[in-house]
Amino acid sequence: MTEEILSLITKYPKELRYALAAMQDMQRQFKHVPREGIELLAQHIGCKTAQLYSMATFYKALSLDAKGKHIIKLCDGTACHIRGANQLIDGIERLLGIAPGETSQDGLFSLELVNCLGSCAIAPVMVVDETYYSKVTLEKLPEIIDAYREVTP
Amino acid sequence: MKRTLLVCCGTGCLANGSEQVVQALENAINKMGVMGQIEVKAHIKRTGCNGFCENGPIVQILPDDISYYKVKPHDAQDILSALQENKVVERLLYKNENGERIKSKLENPFYKPQYKIALRNIGEIDPGNIEDYISRGGYEALTKALNMSGSEIIEQVELSGLRGRGGAGFPTGRKWRTAAGYDVFPKYVVCNGDEGDPGAFMDRSILEGDPHSVIEGMAICALAIGATEGFLYIRDEYGLALKNVNAALASALELGFLGKNIMGSGKALNLSVVRGGGAFVCGESTALMASIEGRVGEPRAKYIRSVQRGLWDCPTVLNNVETFANIPVIIRDGGPLYATLGTKTSSGTKVFALVGKVKRTGLVEVQMGATLRHLIFDIGGGIIDDRPFKAVQTGGPSGGCIPSAMLDLPVDFDTLTQYGAMMGSGGMIVMDDRDCMVEVARYYVKFLTEESCGKCTPCREGLRHMLDILTGICEGRGQDGDLELLEQLCQTIAESSLCALGKSAPNPVLTTLKYFRDEYEAHIHNKYCPAGVCSKLTTFVIEKNKCKSCGLCKKNCPVNAIRGEKGQAYEIDQRSCIACGSCRQACRFEAILAQGRAQK
Amino acid sequence: MNIVIDGKSCTCEPGEFLLEVARRNGIYIPTLCNHEGLLGQGCCRVCIVEVVERGWSKTVVSCIYPVLNECEVHTNNEKIKQQRGIILRLLQKRAPQSEIIAALCKAYSAPALDKLNEKDGKCIICGLCVRACSTLGAGAIATVNRGITKEIAPPFNEPPADCIGCGSCARVCPTKAIEYHENETTRTVWEKTFTLVHCASCGAQMGTQEELNFAAEKAGTEPSTLCDACRKKQLALVMADVYSAT
Numbered sequence: 001m002t003e004e005i006l007s008l009i010t011k012y013p014k015e016l017r018y019a020l021a022a023m024q025d026m027q028r029q030f031k032h033v034p035r036e037g038i039e040l041l042a043q044h045i046g047c048k049t050a051q052l053y054s055m056a057t058f059y060k061a062l063s064l065d066a067k068g069k070h071i072i073k074l075c076d077g078t079a080c081h082i083r084g085a086n087q088l089i090d091g092i093e094r095l096l097g098i099a100p101g102e103t104s105q106d107g108l109f110s111l112e113l114v115n116c117l118g119s120c121a122i123a124p125v126m127v128v129d130e131t132y133y134s135k136v137t138l139e140k141l142p143e144i145i146d147a148y149r150e151v152t153p
Numbered sequence: 154m155k156r157t158l159l160v161c162c163g164t165g166c167l168a169n170g171s172e173q174v175v176q177a178l179e180n181a182i183n184k185m186g187v188m189g190q191i192e193v194k195a196h197i198k199r200t201g202c203n204g205f206c207e208n209g210p211i212v213q214i215l216p217d218d219i220s221y222y223k224v225k226p227h228d229a230q231d232i233l234s235a236l237q238e239n240k241v242v243e244r245l246l247y248k249n250e251n252g253e254r255i256k257s258k259l260e261n262p263f264y265k266p267q268y269k270i271a272l273r274n275i276g277e278i279d280p281g282n283i284e285d286y287i288s289r290g291g292y293e294a295l296t297k298a299l300n301m302s303g304s305e306i307i308e309q310v311e312l313s314g315l316r317g318r319g320g321a322g323f324p325t326g327r328k329w330r331t332a333a334g335y336d337v338f339p340k341y342v343v344c345n346g347d348e349g350d351p352g353a354f355m356d357r358s359i360l361e362g363d364p365h366s367v368i369e370g371m372a373i374c375a376l377a378i379g380a381t382e383g384f385l386y387i388r389d390e391y392g393l394a395l396k397n398v399n400a401a402l403a404s405a406l407e408l409g410f411l412g413k414n415i416m417g418s419g420k421a422l423n424l425s426v427v428r429g430g431g432a433f434v435c436g437e438s439t440a441l442m443a444s445i446e447g448r449v450g451e452p453r454a455k456y457i458r459s460v461q462r463g464l465w466d467c468p469t470v471l472n473n474v475e476t477f478a479n480i481p482v483i484i485r486d487g488g489p490l491y492a493t494l495g496t497k498t499s500s501g502t503k504v505f506a507l508v509g510k511v512k513r514t515g516l517v518e519v520q521m522g523a524t525l526r527h528l529i530f531d532i533g534g535g536i537i538d539d540r541p542f543k544a545v546q547t548g549g550p551s552g553g554c555i556p557s558a559m560l561d562l563p564v565d566f567d568t569l570t571q572y573g574a575m576m577g578s579g580g581m582i583v584m585d586d587r588d589c590m591v592e593v594a595r596y597y598v599k600f601l602t603e604e605s606c607g608k609c610t611p612c613r614e615g616l617r618h619m620l621d622i623l624t625g626i627c628e629g630r631g632q633d634g635d636l637e638l639l640e641q642l643c644q645t646i647a648e649s650s651l652c653a654l655g656k657s658a659p660n661p662v663l664t665t666l667k668y669f670r671d672e673y674e675a676h677i678h679n680k681y682c683p684a685g686v687c688s689k690l691t692t693f694v695i696e697k698n699k700c701k702s703c704g705l706c707k708k709n710c711p712v713n714a715i716r717g718e719k720g721q722a723y724e725i726d727q728r729s730c731i732a733c734g735s736c737r738q739a740c741r742f743e744a745i746l747a748q749g750r751a752q753k
Numbered sequence: 754m755n756i757v758i759d760g761k762s763c764t765c766e767p768g769e770f771l772l773e774v775a776r777r778n779g780i781y782i783p784t785l786c787n788h789e790g791l792l793g794q795g796c797c798r799v800c801i802v803e804v805v806e807r808g809w810s811k812t813v814v815s816c817i818y819p820v821l822n823e824c825e826v827h828t829n830n831e832k833i834k835q836q837r838g839i840i841l842r843l844l845q846k847r848a849p850q851s852e853i854i855a856a857l858c859k860a861y862s863a864p865a866l867d868k869l870n871e872k873d874g875k876c877i878i879c880g881l882c883v884r885a886c887s888t889l890g891a892g893a894i895a896t897v898n899r900g901i902t903k904e905i906a907p908p909f910n911e912p913p914a915d916c917i918g919c920g921s922c923a924r925v926c927p928t929k930a931i932e933y934h935e936n937e938t939t940r941t942v943w944e945k946t947f948t949l950v951h952c953a954s955c956g957a958q959m960g961t962q963e964e965l966n967f968a969a970e971k972a973g974t975e976p977s978t979l980c981d982a983c984r985k986k987q988l989a990l991v992m993a994d995v996y997s998a999t
Contacts, residue, residue: 078508087711621870
């Protein structure tokens with residue numbers, strides 16, 4: 001992993017202003033920001049590990065724990081909230097046994113609650129990986145999720 | 154006749170399958186050519202978000218001026234065949250309340266009352282094609298600005314009366330004038346695209362659908378204040394916006410609208426994109442700047458304004474996406490003309506995101522000063538299923554809930570503020586009798602406890618306690634004195650927090666306490682949630698005489714607590730029911746009744 | 754320029770922080786997250802005061818409010834007393850074990866607010882320790898998380914690699930929330946134990962080896978084996994030799 005991390009990091013100039021971008025890249029590639037990534041990035045930039053750790057725990061786009069293969073983002077913005085996002089949280093918990101912030105035991109799914117994806121007109125909205133699903137209901141939920149199970153060998 | 158098929162490919166329409174529609178239309182066009190039929194001269198353009206996402210995918214055909222809604226891939230053949238015969242596919246037209254089919258976009262009751270400036274190009278152009286933008290007058294304003302002095306540019310912005318569209322409503326011209334006055338370099342221009350208010354998505358739509366209007370606005374600002382570098386801070390969640398803005402920056406650079414020598418003028422501007430880290434507080438200007446600098450997004454006290462000491466302690470103008478999108482029009486047509494729109498103190502237009510329990514949801518741009526009633530009932534078509542209107546929440550977590558008695562208030566920067574709410578960035582979440590105002594207040598406070606940066610005491614500690622109290626009330630543990638305690642905490646948080654997030658955090662609680670106090674009291678004293686939302690206080694029963702045994706409730710029950718068969722009324726097993734309300738929401742016949750637990 | 758604080762006319766330089774002006778004029782404003790050697794942060798909000806400028810009244814934190822215009826300041830009127838009282842009580846609910854906060858609550862008759870839940874410990878997350886550590890250059894600790902879950906911690910919640918054991922964090926902490934133990938030979942802070950170095954000549958304690966190395970590296974010298982006093986003495990002897998030789 002060291003090589004992969006370094007090739008990600010060294011794309012950026014050695015300035016603090018690129019720290020967030022570099023960590024977002026790690027998040028994308030490894031589904032989390034690995035500890036080694038934070039340490040190597042601190043060396044590259046010449047800043048303190050504590051500073052980057054602070055950022056990694058502050059920004060919601062970054063996580064220190066590995067996320068599942070598929071990331072389910074459930075919007076709990078106000079529009080989605082009043083159109084039944086809560087029930088979907090319940091529904092996913094029953095379907096996959098994971099609460100927001102958790103990853104299923106088989107490592108397939110992580111559930112994240114997000115604050116408004118700006119798609120309020122088609123609320124409630126759910127995003128799996130990069131695909132948006134509009135007006136999700138408890139009835140539609142299993143079908144959407146199952147599709148991701150099947151493509152996984 | 155050569156036709157243009159404009160297919161909306163905003164995030165909303167994409168979610169509804171517009172990419173598949175594009176494919177189907179392309180296939181159909183090719184197939185018809187191959188089969189030797191009369192060729193349909195049509196080309197497809199992928200446009201940005203039309204704002205009417207709920208009815209997507211949307212296909213607009215020019216010059217015929219036909220707009221189709223909820224188009225599915227299998228409609229492609231019909232659409233093209235009809236075109237060939239100069240006919241219209243009736244079933245895909247928008248149907249208004251009277252059941253009439255509307256052919257023209259501009260006759261659609263959703264679009265007709267709108268007045269578009271910030272959204273002027275969206276849905277009409279391909280955001281990936283700079284020529285499209287230019288053909289509609291794009292970059293004319295920048296060309297004009299290059300022949301003006303900084304002071305002349307700012308004067309037009311001042312004359313326009315434009316105020317910041319992000320929520321605070323600070324006069325844009327005054328901000329620019331101040332920044333221009335500092336003799337410290339470098340100076341920066343920053344676009345705040347960290348749209349975080351839940352329920353607002355105009356900035357996403359503009360960045361996705363018309364990125365050049367923002368870039369042009371920023372370039373004009375940079376000329377006016379003497380900045381040579383700028384940043385667009387855009388939410389990482391807005392994938393399509395990021396993609397389109399990056400592409401637009403590249404093509405603007407290529408054509409010389411940006412770069413080391415803007416259109417041969419010798420002036421320079423370098424713009425780059427910074428992806429937001431996912432923190433609502435970064436919508437606050439000083440937190441946003443901290444984030445760009447590569448730090449934790451904590452705001453600082455603004456005793457010295459960021460226009461004097463902003464990014465890396467240099468003079469910085471930060472405006473929001475919609476504000477910048479207005480600038481090219483102001484410079485092109487002149488500030489005074491813009492000032493004739495809207496109201497005296499809030500000139501121009503404003504984009505609102507009309508969402509929630511309203512029939513026609515989406516983005517609407519109207520002149521400032523339109524009433525809430527006009528927005529919700531004329532443009533929005535009223536409440537879904539004609540249920541009673543209860544409240545409209547404006548301004549996101551900094552705003553408040555406005556009751557029906559105040560529907561005739563004009564919406565502008567100053568009016569709603571007098572009533573404890575605010576226009577804010579323009580989110581309008583419409584709520585009906587099935588929304589619990591206590592739960593809504595709890596929702597916003599919970600949101601803020603997670604999104605507060607946690608730096609200062611009142612916001613961090615005060616919100617924590619407010620959440621405890623509100624959760625208690627929603628779960629039936631409310632006590633005498635809770636409301637007074639909430640008010641006390643609200644006052645301290647509003648008065649002594651460090652930044653605008655904290656200072657405005659009590660608004661959702663204060664407005665609901667002010668206008669819906671009886672609902673709080675019902676929760677506390679009668680352990681009853683009138684809206685039937687708070688599950689610990691509610692049970693659901695099926696009214697036998699209303700049930701048509703369609704089974705929809707059963708399908709939507711997450712815990713299989715509903716039994717029933719065809720021909721017989723369904724029944725809810727109270728032991729396994731979790732009172733989530735999914736069944737009531739699903740029922741088309743109003744057969745499911747919410748009751749208080751105490752009344753059981 | 755002149756401003757009026759609690760009815761008293763005070764002279765100050767434009768840009769001077771209000772808290773400094775008040776203190777210089779013998780007006781006491783309570784503070785927690787402020788430390789004279791470090792840049793102000795404005796986090797704890799205990800030092801709030803009301804400023805009336807050109808007829809406009811606003812609540813500001815005096816520790817970082819630069820006086821730029823003539824104004825009238827109220828450090829302890831009814832409004833401020835009430836807000837400060839609630840802030841102090843909020844802090845106490847966060848850090849019930851802190852003695853200084855308990856004392857301040859009493860002194861400012863903070864309202865009881867009995868219904869609010871208490872946390873545990875002494876830390877009020879003011880971040881002064883972080884400020885001290887980074888100002889010094891070690892940068893071993895930082896704020897972690899955000900919102901109501903924010904806390905102060907070393908990275909990865911383990912003894913911080915960059916900590917040099919200087920103990921500045923514990924010294925500046927207004928609520929004595931940072932555990933810090935020291936005996937003849939070792940010092941422990943952030944669950945990291947350091948060996949203490951003693952002067953090769955007089956045996957006085959000189960701090961941790963990491964601390965000495967850090968200082969030496971900053972100064973571009975070799976870490977000293979003598980304490981300040983002995984080093985001066987040695988230097989004096991060398992000088993004396995030099996003079997006596999000439």
